[in-house]
Amino acid sequence: MLGHGGSEPRRTRIQAAKRASIVKAALEVFSEAGYSAATLERIAEAAGISKASLLYYFPGKEAVYVAVLEDTLAFWLEPLAALDPAGEPLEEIGRYVTTKLEMSRKRPAASRLFANEILAGAPAIGGFLKGPLKELVDKEAAVISGWIAEGRLAPVDPRHLIMMIWAVTQHYADFDPQVQAVLGREAAKRRFAAARETLLAVLLEGLRPRG
């Protein structure tokens, strides 16, 4: 289970660097193949070492997986808490959507890693979802509720709105083969620009306070 606070410290700088390079390689492999289909051999190869060396730094496959999840979660959470209650609601939400979409574009492996984990029933991060993640969503939902109470946003269920934003932004990373098949071989940058425009147009217009 995750969320035990800080990880145990590495002994040396070199060991830490080595672990980091293994985690980076493991992210690629786990996110493409899922846990079961990922092999230590492929991770080791991607990290440029032998399988036995990998197992010198980690006690086993699951430990590598947990390390990757912990490492990626920290990064993934950063922008989640960024809604500013004092800001203009449509601007704040627009920035949130844009930020999440950018994360999908720049770090698709991270997005797919979580998609795989949650599709499998979230065996490793279930506790995190029910704890820290739920708390964060509750906090953001309260901000959105405040905006609605002030009449600065259309009255919608804040939690489902957050889910809606996650869904549409992560979709472009998680289901990329489908997106590419349907849209054709546009360059990724262009595709994401068109996605951003559409998402913002529909969401911001749909959330404008009714008058």
Add this chain to the structure above:
Amino acid sequence: MLGHGGSEPRRTRIQAAKRASIVKAALEVFSEAGYSAATLERIAEAAGISKASLLYYFPGKEAVYVAVLEDTLAFWLEPLAALDPAGEPLEEIGRYVTTKLEMSRKRPAASRLFANEILAGAPAIGGFLKGPLKELVDKEAAVISGWIAEGRLAPVDPRHLIMMIWAVTQHYADFDPQVQAVLGREAAKRRFAAARETLLAVLLEGLRPRG
């Protein structure tokens, strides 16, 4: 690869029924575990037969998987082509969203099966995505474009709008553990009703022709 037209006919009614029961069991196992983590042992157990018996009806694991995909695709496609160009655009889109959401609620295993397959890079249904699915999207996109040209719908990219609708509806089936963790233990029916309300409110208001 899929899409070779009709499958070879089964010899007897009994064989067909047996195959169907295996496919049904296999859908559950593949959709929960993904291809690699799914085992023939578990599928056989779910179907109430032995592993060897299963392999009497199918030549191997991959053949079972392909049969499940074919079987599920047929069902999945039905409502996809339902947009009526002569109808009221917001009503048509509202019905489409509601239908897709209902499918996520009633057949979450089917949704997760495709999610797993596409996350893995769509090795088995890549051709289907680039062929029949793309054609269907193009056709629907043309209908939406027509509505926009007539000024009956806000001007947005039709393909990204379709993707948006897929994303928000499938999300509730594919990422159910996360949804439940964040929303708490509401009954599924209630959860989907709240989701429908939120999605329709935002999407339909966001797509209303500017004026």
Add this chain to the structure above:
DNA sequence: GTCTATAGACGGATAGAC
């Protein structure tokens, strides 16, 4: 610390009795 070699577990697939 890193490697080669290999033990041990597991899962897909086959043989053969019934």
Add this chain to the structure above:
DNA sequence: GTCTATCCGTCTATAGAC
């Protein structure tokens, strides 16, 4: 047609040389 027993490949993990 269905089962038990078994083969064989793959993968995790360990032992031991260097």
